[in-house]
Amino acid sequence: MEHFVPQDFGTVKKVKRVTENAVKVFLWTSAVMITGAVAILLLFLLKKGAPGLSLKLVFGDADPLRALFLQERVFNGIFPAIVGTFLVVFLSVTWTIPLGVLTGIYMAEYGNTHLKKILDFSFDLLASVPSIVIGLFGLTLSIFLHRNFSQRLYPCLLISSFSLAILILPYIVRTTQLSIEEVSVSTKLAGLSLGASKIQNLLYVIMPASVKGMLSGVVLATGRAAEDTAVIMLTGVVATAGIPNSLLSKFEALPFYIYYISSQYSDQAELVSGFAAAIILLTVCGTLFSFAHVLKNVLVGKDNGF
Amino acid sequence: MGSNKLAVRGKKAKIIIKDLNVFYREKQVLENIDVVADEKSLTCIVGPSGCGKSTLLMAINRLLDEIPDAHMRGKITVRLKDESFNVLEIKDSELPALRRRIALVFQHPNVLPMSILKNMEFPLKMIGLRKEKIDTRIENALKQVHLWDEVKDRLHSPAIKLSGGQQQRLCLARVLVMEPEILLLDEPTSFLDEGLARRIELLLLELKKKITVVVVSHYWDQVRRLADRVYRFG
Numbered sequence: 001m002e003h004f005v006p007q008d009f010g011t012v013k014k015v016k017r018v019t020e021n022a023v024k025v026f027l028w029t030s031a032v033m034i035t036g037a038v039a040i041l042l043l044f045l046l047k048k049g050a051p052g053l054s055l056k057l058v059f060g061d062a063d064p065l066r067a068l069f070l071q072e073r074v075f076n077g078i079f080p081a082i083v084g085t086f087l088v089v090f091l092s093v094t095w096t097i098p099l100g101v102l103t104g105i106y107m108a109e110y111g112n113t114h115l116k117k118i119l120d121f122s123f124d125l126l127a128s129v130p131s132i133v134i135g136l137f138g139l140t141l142s143i144f145l146h147r148n149f150s151q152r153l154y155p156c157l158l159i160s161s162f163s164l165a166i167l168i169l170p171y172i173v174r175t176t177q178l179s180i181e182e183v184s185v186s187t188k189l190a191g192l193s194l195g196a197s198k199i200q201n202l203l204y205v206i207m208p209a210s211v212k213g214m215l216s217g218v219v220l221a222t223g224r225a226a227e228d229t230a231v232i233m234l235t236g237v238v239a240t241a242g243i244p245n246s247l248l249s250k251f252e253a254l255p256f257y258i259y260y261i262s263s264q265y266s267d268q269a270e271l272v273s274g275f276a277a278a279i280i281l282l283t284v285c286g287t288l289f290s291f292a293h294v295l296k297n298v299l300v301g302k303d304n305g306f
Numbered sequence: 307m308g309s310n311k312l313a314v315r316g317k318k319a320k321i322i323i324k325d326l327n328v329f330y331r332e333k334q335v336l337e338n339i340d341v342v343a344d345e346k347s348l349t350c351i352v353g354p355s356g357c358g359k360s361t362l363l364m365a366i367n368r369l370l371d372e373i374p375d376a377h378m379r380g381k382i383t384v385r386l387k388d389e390s391f392n393v394l395e396i397k398d399s400e401l402p403a404l405r406r407r408i409a410l411v412f413q414h415p416n417v418l419p420m421s422i423l424k425n426m427e428f429p430l431k432m433i434g435l436r437k438e439k440i441d442t443r444i445e446n447a448l449k450q451v452h453l454w455d456e457v458k459d460r461l462h463s464p465a466i467k468l469s470g471g472q473q474q475r476l477c478l479a480r481v482l483v484m485e486p487e488i489l490l491l492d493e494p495t496s497f498l499d500e501g502l503a504r505r506i507e508l509l510l511l512e513l514k515k516k517i518t519v520v521v522v523s524h525y526w527d528q529v530r531r532l533a534d535r536v537y538r539f540g
Contacts, residue, residue, distance in 0.1 A: 185373075190416040192372050194429040195406035195484065197399075204428070209419050 049275030057276050073242055078277050080243045084251035085284055087244065088232060089225045091161035096172050096221060101214065104176025109202065127170035135234035138163030142235065155236035158247040163231045168221035175220065179213025180206055215296045222288045226281065229255040254281040317344040318385070320488060320518040321366060326380035328361050328370065335361050341537055348514040350529045351522045353539030359522040360413060363490040367408040368393055368401055384408065386487055402432070409486035413493040415473035417465035422457050425465045425476060429484045447479040452505050470497040488518045495528065507531060
């Protein structure tokens with residue numbers, strides 16, 4: 001075999017180093033720019049919204065403690081919207097996780113090439129469907145149910161959470177599939193070589209090794225469900241509904257409140273309360289993320305060395 | 307394939323491989339392989355890297371089934387508990403049991419991403435063994451591979467944090483707890499220093515008095531010290 005020997009080794013080396021440094025600077029700049037953009041956004045939000053943050057914004061004229069324990073209804077605060085967001089996100093993630101995780105496992109471990117291609121395409125398609133279209137689907141579904149099954153069925157918490165579930169399904173499927181595929185062949189073989197059946201290997205080796213990745217998918221999906229306005233706007237969210245007392249109730253949600261107040265505000269104070277609500281929405285997302293993080297630590301345990 | 311047989315008299319064959327062909331997709335990696343391994347003996351397989359030695363080991367306990375695009379043809383007759391059968395005809399549902407009785411240790415230590423203890427418990431938990439039984443078996447196995455003193459105080463720490471040599475011995479101990487009838491070892495001392503390698507060799511010489519051992523190695527010295535029969539591949 002012939003080897004390529006550069007004529008002027010020194011020059012080649014120098015050019016290589018310059019390019020390498022240029023690439024490094026470029027990558028570093030990109031990273032800093034993104035982090036900077038997020039920081040600026042947060043600072044802007046805090047500056048605009050912080051003055052509006054108060055217990056009154058959340059609980060209105062109601063007594064905070066009594067409102068928190070649902071003893072007193074909150075009329076002019078965003079407490080029902082916070083609860084509504086938690087509920088709708090929690091429900092949609094609950095619907096999606098079993099279905100999404102099982103589909104992801106199937107795609108990674110069992111699907112044959114042909115079927116996998118079809119499924120791959122479908123999920124890419126679903127992921128690219130605009131959320132307003134999914135909202136329209138939810139609306140159509142509720143009209144259909146109303147006409148054909150029960151007059152009591154209107155757009156509601158259940159329909160909203162179901163529609164959001166469709167919206168976030170591709171995220172869960174994809175991250176599950178990818179995180180399972182990422183588990184090294186040698187780890188997969190290790191379990192099987194020690195007498196584990198395929199199912200045992202999946203449950204005791206592959207799933208624990210990929211749970212971290214799966215949960216990051218859940219986090220992503222949670223964030224997506226919490227911020228989406230288009231879907232819920234058409235499927236059950238309203239400006240004032242109080243705390244929903246059943247799955248068939250209408251509900252309030254933070255992103256809708258923010259959207260509503262920022263497009264219809266009558267004075268500066270209302271606009272500030274919109275920014276403040278945005279801060280609260282971020283906090284809600286943060287809380288959900290930390291919950292997913294805690295869940296991850298519980299599930300993964302600390303003895304795996306990752 | 308040339309084989310240099312130092313016949314072991316008076317011992318029954320435990321593994322008889324006849325006309326084994328293995329392919330990855332279109333590529334043939336093993337062609338018309340014939341290998342015999344006797345009970346209570348140690349058979350060595352030597353040859354350059356990439357000649358399919360490891361593939362042969364994976365064929366014997368059908369782990370090759372789990373490699374995408376790999377398929378095999380031929381006959382691998384194995385005698386377990388005085389019952390002979392062709393490994394290639396075993397149903398998928400019986401593979402876990404087969405792999406417990408024909409245990410394989412890979413060349414590169416593949417500890418599971420769990421604690422040392424959980425790695426050791428893993429094969430036993432798969433068959434639902436009781437906790438009390440598990441503990442003594444684990445301690446014995448770790449002592450056999452001379453790892454017990456190094457890990458006894460940190461059984462709950464991640465196995466991945468052990469050194470390469472420690473991981474290799476852990477992987478060996480992990481199959482010893484299954485008490486297999488046939489032990490397939492792929493370069494079992496590749497990550498060990500001279501002294502430890504010798505101690506593991508002594509263990510193998512001890513083990514071959516009771517079970518059938520097949521070792522892939524490329525150290526001729528080691529082969530000379532261990533083997534009852536040698537096959538040369540490539």
